Amino acid sequence: MDFVTVDSLAEHRDAAQQWVEKNVRPGWAWEQYTSGTHHTPELHTRLADDGILGAGWPLEYGGSDTDPGYARAVLDAVSDAELYADGWATTNMVLRTIRRVGTEEQKRAIIGGGLRGEILIALGYSEPDSGSDVAAAKTRAVRDGDEWVISGQKMFTSTAQSCSHVFVLARTNLDVPKHKGLTMFLVPTDVEGFDLQPIYTLGGQRTNATFYTDVRVPDSMRVGGVDEGWRVMRVALVYERGGGGRTSAGPTLAERVATWARSTDRTDGKTFYDDPGNQERLARIAIDEEVARLLGLRVRWMNEIGELPGVEGSMTKLFSSEADLRHYSELVDMLGPAGVLRPETGRPPLEGELEHHFRSTQVGTIYGGASEIQREIIAEGRLGLPRNRPKQ
Amino acid sequence: MDLSYSDEQQNLRESLSSFFSKESTPERVRAAEPNGFDAELWDKVAAMGLPAMAVPEDLGGGGASVLDLVLTTEEFGKRIPPAPLIEAVAATNLLARLSRLGSSEVATQLLERAVSGEALISVALHPLVGGLARLVPAGAVADAVLALDGDEVVALQSEVGPRSPLETPSNLGTAPLADRGAGIDERVVLASGAEAVAAYELARQEWQLLMAGAMVGLAQTAIEMGAEYAQQRHAFGVLIAWFQTVQHRLADGITYLEGARLLTYEAAWAADEGLTNTSALTSMAFLFSSEMAFRLAADSLHLHGGYGYTLEYDIQLYFRRAKAWPLAFGDPKDGYRSLAAQLFEHEER
Numbered sequence: 092m093d094f095v096t097v098d099s100l101a102e103h104r105d106a107a108q109q110w111v112e113k114n115v116r117p118g119w120a121w122e123q124y125t126s127g128t129h130h131t132p133e134l135h136t137r138l139a140d141d142g143i144l145g146a147g148w149p150l151e152y153g154g155s156d157t158d159p160g161y162a163r164a165v166l167d168a169v170s171d172a173e174l175y176a177d178g179w180a181t182t183n184m185v186l187r188t189i190r191r192v193g194t195e196e197q198k199r200a201i202i203g204g205g206l207r208g209e210i211l212i213a214l215g216y217s218e219p220d221s222g223s224d225v226a227a228a229k230t231r232a233v234r235d236g237d238e239w240v241i242s243g244q245k246m247f248t249s250t251a252q253s254c255s256h257v258f259v260l261a262r263t264n265l266d267v268p269k270h271k272g273l274t275m276f277l278v279p280t281d282v283e284g285f286d287l288q289p290i291y292t293l294g295g296q297r298t299n300a301t302f303y304t305d306v307r308v309p310d311s312m313r314v315g316g317v318d319e320g321w322r323v324m325r326v327a328l329v330y331e332r333g334g335g336g337r338t339s340a341g342p343t344l345a346e347r348v349a350t351w352a353r354s355t356d357r358t359d360g361k362t363f364y365d366d367p368g369n370q371e372r373l374a375r376i377a378i379d380e381e382v383a384r385l386l387g388l389r390v391r392w393m394n395e396i397g398e399l400p401g402v403e404g405s406m407t408k409l410f411s412s413e414a415d416l417r418h419y420s421e422l423v424d425m426l427g428p429a430g431v432l433r434p435e436t437g438r439p440p441l442e443g444e445l446e447h448h449f450r451s452t453q454v455g456t457i458y459g460g461a462s463e464i465q466r467e468i469i470a471e472g473r474l475g476l477p478r479n480r481p482k483q
Numbered sequence: 484m485d486l487s488y489s490d491e492q493q494n495l496r497e498s499l500s501s502f503f504s505k506e507s508t509p510e511r512v513r514a515a516e517p518n519g520f521d522a523e524l525w526d527k528v529a530a531m532g533l534p535a536m537a538v539p540e541d542l543g544g545g546g547a548s549v550l551d552l553v554l555t556t557e558e559f560g561k562r563i564p565p566a567p568l569i570e571a572v573a574a575t576n577l578l579a580r581l582s583r584l585g586s587s588e589v590a591t592q593l594l595e596r597a598v599s600g601e602a603l604i605s606v607a608l609h610p611l612v613g614g615l616a617r618l619v620p621a622g623a624v625a626d627a628v629l630a631l632d633g634d635e636v637v638a639l640q641s642e643v644g645p646r647s648p649l650e651t652p653s654n655l656g657t658a659p660l661a662d663r664g665a666g667i668d669e670r671v672v673l674a675s676g677a678e679a680v681a682a683y684e685l686a687r688q689e690w691q692l693l694m695a696g697a698m699v700g701l702a703q704t705a706i707e708m709g710a711e712y713a714q715q716r717h718a719f720g721v722l723i724a725w726f727q728t729v730q731h732r733l734a735d736g737i738t739y740l741e742g743a744r745l746l747t748y749e750a751a752w753a754a755d756e757g758l759t760n761t762s763a764l765t766s767m768a769f770l771f772s773s774e775m776a777f778r779l780a781a782d783s784l785h786l787h788g789g790y791g792y793t794l795e796y797d798i799q800l801y802f803r804r805a806k807a808w809p810l811a812f813g814d815p816k817d818g819y820r821s822l823a824a825q826l827f828e829h830e831e832r
Contacts, residue, residue, distance in 0.1 A: 092492070092550060093485050094749045349827035370823035371816060377826055378767045382742035385749060392484045406738040463727075466734035473737050474710045476724045 096388065100164040107164035110141070111172055120173040124434065124447075127297030129175030130211075130253045138165070139208025144179065152190070153203030171341070178211045178250045185212045185258045185277075185314075188327040192315040201277065204255075212277065215245040215259040215301060216324065222246075223461045225260070226270045226321060230303060232261035239313065241278060241306045247458075248301040251287050254280055257301060258327075264318050273320030277312045278303065294451030345377035348422060351441055357427075369425050376418045383411040402472040409465040412455035419449035486745075492554055499558035502531070507564035509797045515565030519657040520624050522645045525566040529600030534571035538579045543598040549689075549754040553696035553747055560700025563804055567605060567621030567659065569693040571597070574604040574629050577686040578673075581636060584682065586674035589638060593627055593673075602626040603645050606686050607663065608812055611637075614665030620811045622661035623649040630664070631683045635675040639668035656807025687812075688762055691769035692754065694809055695747040698776035702740050705776070705801045709733060709783030716788075729786060736779040743772040766822040773809035780805040 098104075114137045123129055138144050142155025146162030169176060186205045189197050204210035221227040230243025241261055251257055256277045264272030278285065284306040287299045315323035342350075352363035352373070363369055386407040393400040422445045423430040434443030456462040470476040488496065506524055515521040528534070537552050538544020547555075552572060559568050578594040596602035605625035607616035611632040616639065619628050627640040643649050649661040664670065674682070710733055713724035723729050750764035758764075780802040784791040791798055812818065 092488065092748060092752060094752050096484055346827070349823070353827065364827070367816075367820055370827075371819040373827065374770075374819040374823040377822070378746075378771050381749075381764075381767055382746055382771065385745040386738075386742055388484060389486055389745060392486055395484075406741060409734075410738050410742060463731070466731040469734035469738060470730035474706070474733055476710065476713065476730050476733065477722065479725050479727060479730060 094385075094388075100160050100167070103158070103161040103164035104168070106161060107168040110143075110165050111168045114141075115169065115172050115174065123175055124295060127291060127295050128250070128253060129296055130178035130250050131174065131176075132253065134169070134174065134176070135178060135211070136208050138169075138176075138179070139206065144183075144208060145206035148202065148206055152198050153206040155206070178213075178253055181214050181250065181258075182210070182212045182254075184214070184327050188323060189314060191326050192323050194311070196311060197314065210256060211250070211254040212256045212258050213248050213251040213254040213299075213301075214327075215248050215251075215257040215278070217246045219244055219246050219300075222457075223464050225324070226273065228260050228262055228273060230259065230261045232259075232263050232274060232276060234263075234310075235307075237310050238307045239276060239310065241276060241303045241308065243303050245301045245303075247290070247298050248287065249296065249298040251280065251299045251301050252289065252297070256280060258314070259303070260320055260324055263320075267318070270321045272318055273324075274317050275314040275320040275323045276308055277314060278306060278308055279312075282306055282308070293453055295447070296451070343377065343380045344418065345373050345380055348376075348441070348445075349373050352425075355440070363425060372421050372425060376421070379410075379414040379418065383407070383414055386410055402469055405460070405465040405468040405472075408459065409462055409469065412452070413462060415448075415452040415455050419445055419452055423449045486748075488554075492551065495551060496554055496558060499555055500561070502527075503558055503562035503564055507562040507566075509800065512563055512565055512800060516657045517653055518623065518648065518651045518659055519565050520567070520621075520645070520648065520659040521565040522624075524564055525603065525624075525645055526600075528564070528566045528568055529571075529603070532600070533568055534575045534600070534604075535598040537572065537576055538594075538598055542579050542582065542594065544575075544579065548751075549692065550748065550751040552689075552693060553751040556693045556696035557700040557703075557744075557747075560697030560702075561704045563701060563704075563800060565657075567603070567624070569690060569697060570605040570621040570625070571603060572693060573686045573690040574606040574625075576689060577606060577629055577636075577682060578604065580682040580685065581674045581679065584674050584678055586636075586679070587672065589671045590673040593638060596626070604629065606630070606690065607639075608687055608690060611664055614670065616663050618652075618660045618811070619663050621659055622663045623651045623659035625663075628663045628668070629673070629683070629686070631680065632670075634677070634680055636673045636679045636683050638671045638673055639663045640671065641668040643667070654807065656804045656810075658804075658807065658811075660811075688765050689754075691812060692747070692750055692765045694812070695743070695750070695765075695768040695772040698772040698805065698809065699740065699744045699747055701801055701805055702736075702743070702772075702776040702779040705780040705783045705798065705805070706733060706736050706740060708798050708801070709736075709779075709786045712783075712787055723786070732782050732786070736775075736782055739771075739775040740779060743768070743775045746771055763822060763825045766818060766825065769809070769812070770815060770818050770822065773805075773815065776809075777802075777805040 119131050142157035143162040143165050145153055145155035146157040147159035148154030182205050186202050189201055216225050218228055232239045232241045248257055256279055259276045259278045260273055261276060262272055263274040284304040286302040290298045290300055355363050357363055390400040390403050390407050426440050429440050432439030432443055434447050471478050532545055536545035536547040540546040556569055575597040578590055578597060581590045582594050597604045603625050605621035605628050607619045607628055607630035611630050616630050622628055624645050626644040627638045630637055630639060651659050651661055654660055713729050714722055716723050747768040750768040753761040753764050784798045784802045787796055787798055790796050
């Protein structure tokens with residue numbers, strides 16, 4: 092047993108940082124914050140042009156000869172610059188899925204377009220009446236010759252306003268159990284009958300409702316077999332959960348806030364840190380962060396040795412996302428009345444980071460399988476308790 | 484990164500698991516109450532060499548790693564034996580460190596007696612006040628108690644021992660607690676000065692880490708009792724295991740438990756590697772595991788409904804110890820603040 096973590100990308104970190112300094116404009120992070128769009132087109136184009144998106148992909152599908160380790164380090168550095176690349180995150184997931192289950196034609200056209208930065212794909216799984224129970228999707232796809240006619244509505248189609256396509260889960264068969272009548276399609280966002288409405292969220296991110304009114308797509312835009320959409324989506328989900336556990340060397344939240352708290356006076360002439368209650372708060376946060384890190388490392392380790400971290404992945408997600416909620420709630424309390432000041436109000440404590448993340452982390456226990464779903468997986472998988480959702 | 488047990492570690496876990504399961508049945512734990520000590524069981528624990536398992540081999544011990552110790556107390560915690568292994572290991576290791584400092588002959592003799600299993604040594608976790616150590620874990624049965632008095636590490640010894648115990652004040656964890664020192668014992672200085680104090684502080688750190696391991700084991704049994712009961716008990720026509728509030732509480736519990744286990748192993752590994760953050764990781768493991776174990780034991784007790792409140796069911800044995808055992812170290816609030824000092828109050832470089 093050992094807990095040595097090696098930064099496998101260490102040799103690339105400096106070069107990646109240089110890429111960011113050369114290519115990232117200082118205003119982009121603020122633009123993302125104020126617009127709520129977690130995608131910056133110019134950044135995406137530069138990542139594509141420098142072969143960072145195509146790193147590690149076969150040349151025949153549009154891959155580049157850029158070192159994949161360098162590419163991952165650049166994406167890490169972009170994230171460290173407080174920039175989201177959500178458009179690429181979802182696109183990458185779909186491209187990987189297409190590589191596994193797509194046709195040769197799709198691999199050449201879609202993967203190539205995605206790696207060049209021309210195709211950007213949003214995920215269309217959730218609906219107004221189905222979130223965690225994603226297989227309950229009602230959006231219909233009906234075959235008409237060589238085409239499919241798609242009708243329905245999707246919710247939380249994040250980044251769709253910037254995307255060329257949506258990866259839509261649709262019902263193609265009403266006569267079979269719900270998981271068995273689903274099919275996946277790539278729906279272009281410029282076709283007739285497609286529409287979207289922005290939805291603004293507590294954390295500031297803009298997402299969308301997307302509408303499909305007799306949208307016609309050719310059969311060549313079907314990904315995977317007819318009625319095999321559930322399986323295809325599960326492939327995509329593996330890629331969503333697979334990344335896991337970056338070995339960050341940067342200071343933890345507890346360390347950053349403690350540094351600030353030790354150098355900042357409260358109105359009573361003491362520093363925030365002088366308050367013993369705040370010391371306990373910060374110590375508890377530090378412990379939680381270490382536990383979350385270890386749970387994440389366990390998932391990564393299991394992936395490395397070829398084991399499937401099912402329950403372990405759920406534990407990591409459950410613990411980390413619930414801990415985030417506790418931490419920001421405590422830290423906003425610590426600031427007292429000034430805890431309510433938002434980042435855009437000038438010079439709030441810690442640039443308003445705590446208030447912002449107090450809001451934005453609320454989604455962590457909801458998306459990607461709500462905490463309630465994770466607890467069911469854990470109760471059944473680890474403790475052998477009966478599965479308590481109704482049989483499908 | 485490697486989270487697997489080595490073959491040796493796996494063998495250690497299995498042999499200890501079968502030893503404690505056989506020797507520390509709930510009946511035997513109950514029979515040893517209210518004093519919380521079973522002299523025959525202690526003899527077997529000592530005969531196995533467990534108190535000296537991490538004493539270097541050239542001093543007659545087993546040369547085990549800190550990680551081995553934690554695996555040992557994890558199995559110990561699963562069966563809550565009425566034998567003070569945690570205190571004995573921390574004290575025996577302290578004697579071994581003191582003997583390296585070239586301390587008194589008494590220390591060497593005590594170490595020999597501890598290694599041979601002839602003497603039960605404990606350690607007072609707080610400095611003497613007026614020559615007295617209050618409520619020392621295993622104080623009622625220890626042949627000698629090691630304690631800090633100013634900058635001196637002293638041994639408090641008298642006629643007291645496993646077969647001539649002091650009276651134990653009735654206590655929550657049914658542990659053999661007792662005051663030791665002035666008016667009870669002879670006080671012998673074993674070593675003094677900065678190195679002696681540092682050696683003693685390390686014993687306190689080891690005690691925390693061993694207790695963290697025990698709490699992980701204790702919590703494992705407690706949650707298994709809860710999960711098992713939930714699969715037997717019906718209410719409103721269904722097994723209570725079907726209720727989401729039951730499932731989700733247990734799922735949260737096992738998640739915390741596995742996090743605590745990883746944290747405890749990490750702290751033990753850091754100790755074996757001699758890493759500078761060992762002390763902070765140890766505090767983290769102790770605080771997190773203690774709080775976790777009490778929460779799991781309490782949830783499990785309440786899941787038993789009215790039966791959980793009866794003395795007949797075993798869960799109360801675990802519930803009481805989960806609260807009582809770690810409390811020997813002091814109010815956790817102080818622990819959190821001391822951890823904050825370790826983590827955050829270094830000077831900026």
